[in-house]
Amino acid sequence: xxxxxxxxxxxxxxxxxxxxxxxxxxxxxxxxxxxxxxxxxxxxxxxxxxxxxxxxxxxxxxxxxxxxxxxxxxxxxxxxxxxxxxxxxxxxxxxxxxxxxxxxxxxxxxxxxxxxxxxxxxxxxxxxxxxxxxxxxxxxxxxxxxxxxxxxxxxxxxxxxxxxxxxxxxxxxxxxxxxxxxxxxxxxxxxxxxxxxxxxxxxxxxxxxxxxxxxxxxxxxxxxxxxxxxxxxxxxxxxxxxxxxxxxxxxxxxxxxxxxxxxxxxxxxxxxxxxxxxxxxxxxxxxxxxxxxxxxxxxxxxxxxxxx
Amino acid sequence: xxxxxxxxxxxxxxxxxxxxxxxxxxxxxxxxxxxxxxxxxxxxxxxxxxxxxxxxxxxxxxxxxxxxxxxxxxxxxxxxxxxxxxxxxxxxxxxxxxxxxxxxxxxxxxxxxxxxxxxxxxxxxxxxxxxxxxxxxxxxxxxxxxxxxxxxxxxxxxxxxxxxxxxxxxxxxxxxxxxxxxxxxxxxxxxxxxxxxxxxxxxxxxxxxxxxxxxxxxxxxxxxxxxxxxxxxxxxxxxxxxxxxxxxxxxxxxxxxxxxxxxxxxxxxxxxxxxxxxxxxxxxxxxxxxxxxxxxxxxxxxxxxxxx
Numbered sequence: 001x002x003x004x005x006x007x008x009x010x011x012x013x014x015x016x017x018x019x020x021x022x023x024x025x026x027x028x029x030x031x032x033x034x035x036x037x038x039x040x041x042x043x044x045x046x047x048x049x050x051x052x053x054x055x056x057x058x059x060x061x062x063x064x065x066x067x068x069x070x071x072x073x074x075x076x077x078x079x080x081x082x083x084x085x086x087x088x089x090x091x092x093x094x095x096x097x098x099x100x101x102x103x104x105x106x107x108x109x110x111x112x113x114x115x116x117x118x119x120x121x122x123x124x125x126x127x128x129x130x131x132x133x134x135x136x137x138x139x140x141x142x143x144x145x146x147x148x149x150x151x152x153x154x155x156x157x158x159x160x161x162x163x164x165x166x167x168x169x170x171x172x173x174x175x176x177x178x179x180x181x182x183x184x185x186x187x188x189x190x191x192x193x194x195x196x197x198x199x200x201x202x203x204x205x206x207x208x209x210x211x212x213x214x215x216x217x218x219x220x221x222x223x224x225x226x227x228x229x230x231x232x233x234x235x236x237x238x239x240x241x242x243x244x245x246x247x248x249x250x251x252x253x254x255x256x257x258x259x260x261x262x263x264x265x266x267x268x269x270x271x272x273x274x275x276x277x278x279x280x281x282x283x284x285x286x287x288x289x290x291x292x293x294x295x296x297x298x299x300x301x302x303x304x305x306x307x308x
Numbered sequence: 309x310x311x312x313x314x315x316x317x318x319x320x321x322x323x324x325x326x327x328x329x330x331x332x333x334x335x336x337x338x339x340x341x342x343x344x345x346x347x348x349x350x351x352x353x354x355x356x357x358x359x360x361x362x363x364x365x366x367x368x369x370x371x372x373x374x375x376x377x378x379x380x381x382x383x384x385x386x387x388x389x390x391x392x393x394x395x396x397x398x399x400x401x402x403x404x405x406x407x408x409x410x411x412x413x414x415x416x417x418x419x420x421x422x423x424x425x426x427x428x429x430x431x432x433x434x435x436x437x438x439x440x441x442x443x444x445x446x447x448x449x450x451x452x453x454x455x456x457x458x459x460x461x462x463x464x465x466x467x468x469x470x471x472x473x474x475x476x477x478x479x480x481x482x483x484x485x486x487x488x489x490x491x492x493x494x495x496x497x498x499x500x501x502x503x504x505x506x507x508x509x510x511x512x513x514x515x516x517x518x519x520x521x522x523x524x525x526x527x528x529x530x531x532x533x534x535x536x537x538x539x540x541x542x543x544x545x546x547x548x549x550x551x552x553x554x555x556x557x558x559x560x561x562x563x564x565x566x567x568x569x570x571x572x573x574x575x576x577x578x579x580x581x582x583x584x585x586x587x588x589x590x591x592x593x594x595x596x597x598x599x600x601x602x603x604x605x606x607x608x609x610x611x612x613x614x615x616x
Contacts, residue, residue, distance in 0.1 A: 299527065
């Protein structure tokens with residue numbers, strides 16, 4: 001099924017205890033699109049870059065099966081640039097540079113060939129832009145999933161609240177869920193957030209896995225215990241990409257299938273952190289992915305006979 | 309199979325955001341024994357209290373099936389007392405009072421009727437005392453499990469290191485595993501710790517579940533997402549009690565069965581935190597326990613067909 005992805009396509013410069021990169025390709029929509037390419041060839045990208053963005057990166061996305069008709073290239077402008085340094089624990093980071101550049105006035109244009117989209121993934125962007133994309137689709141997609149971050153809760157909560165009313169699945173981390181709901185208990189937080197609009201909520205907990213909430217159902221996915229997290233950049237976006245593209249591929253939005261989508265998302269995120277930036281997401285084989293999914297399943301499988 | 313439990317039997321005074329208690333019954337061996345009573349009636353306790361310890365508490369343990377012949381009552385002395393205040397997030401706490409009292413010179417005496425023990429649970433105590441218990445058993449138990457804490461790593465690391473060589477299963481939390489190994493990655497930490505002696509390692513992660521390590525195998529158990537943690541005191545000891553008593557009951561120390569033991573431990577810990585102190589651990593029914601175990605299994609069960 002067709003999948004529409006919106007988000008940033010950008011430059012990142014990353015420093016971790018293992019080394020540092022120059023400006024490399026990054027951005028939520030880049031990670032989501034690349035990861036999605038392993039599940040579906042029907043990927044439509046809406047994003048914006050400056051004229052400084054190398055054609056080879058756009059060619060790479062196209063080669064991976066991403067339709068870039070909706071990728072605007074702004075003459076005389078610069079691409080979004082983020083630079084950050086991770087601390088030793090890899091769970092926290094300092095932002096060194098944020099240059100919004102083309103993102104400042106991003107007006108998302110949906111090509112007419114994208115209008116039939118059944119699955120929509122709103123990568124992390126201003127909630128107004130996310131809302132605009134939903135408004136500009138002639139037909140509501142079968143499923144709208146969205147990522148956001150604490151930054152938007154701080155500076156654009158009213159707009160975020162409006163956008164949340166329009167979506168089906170919200171994908172955020174535990175800290176963001178606590179901030180958005182004002183509740184420390186994630187069970188209470190999930191209830192409050194689902195009252196704001198989304199009927200499904202995924203809470204990513206980094207090295208502790210992820211939780212999926214829907215009505216009174218909860219699914220807990222483990223994280224793969226890793227020797228080393230090399231670079232966490234893009235892990236959340238890779239999760240979102242694995243999640244939404246598995247749903248688009250299987251075209252089944254039951255809770256049971258969403259559980260599988262969470263495992264696929266977790267598997268793709270576990271690849272992402274093994275190398276810098278998007279490096280590990282290029283050239284994966286289906287066998288590697290299935291083996292990783294199998295590792296996730298084995299990790300938490302237990303066979304207990306109960307007398308009840 | 310017979311289970312020998314050693315640890316503190318003590319008074320606690322607890323403050324949480326939900327309220328505070330007077331001096332109530334506490335101590336690692338109290339929690340471990342009470343929880344174990346749901347799996348086996350062959351529980352032998354080695355501990356020490358002062359003459360201030362109420363007979364009704366000892367009677368309660370006996371009524372739950374705990375043999376207290378090894379519980380020394382020291383005339384003219386006072387029982388161990390700990391008082392703490394939990395912060396709002398329930399993940400951190402301040403110790404307000406620690407009075408070692410009878411624990412200061414605890415010389416564990418093993419009654420001859422306890423000598424046949426097959427399963428030994430060394431609750432958190434000084435590593436010298438834990439070591440003494442192993443030395444005083446004529447035959448090595450089939451399985452020796454042990455809990456410890458960062459306090460002993462700070463002040464008695466050489467003694468702790470010696471004791472670790474004598475045990476099979478170490479049960480500690482993630483922070484302690486990192487301190488003991490000097491490794492942030494829990495995979496690396498587990499390898500280092502298993503080289504110190506124990507061939508099995510359980511790392512408890514509180515609201516994030518628990519990990520079981522053995523050779524190259526890893527099992528990840530979820531935590532039950534709770535509306536509210538009322539009082540975390542004793543959760544780790546309840547885990548240890550559920551774990552060791554399930555093994556003693558089934559008398560099967562395969563990795564597969566240890567996975568089940570981790571689920572039972574997690575289930576018992578999840579009961580513990582629902583009320584103050586040991587309150588929730590008294591009068592549980594088998595049906596409640598099995599339902600809780602079922603909830604844990606449902607939480608992480610997912611059915612994926614892979615093509616590999």
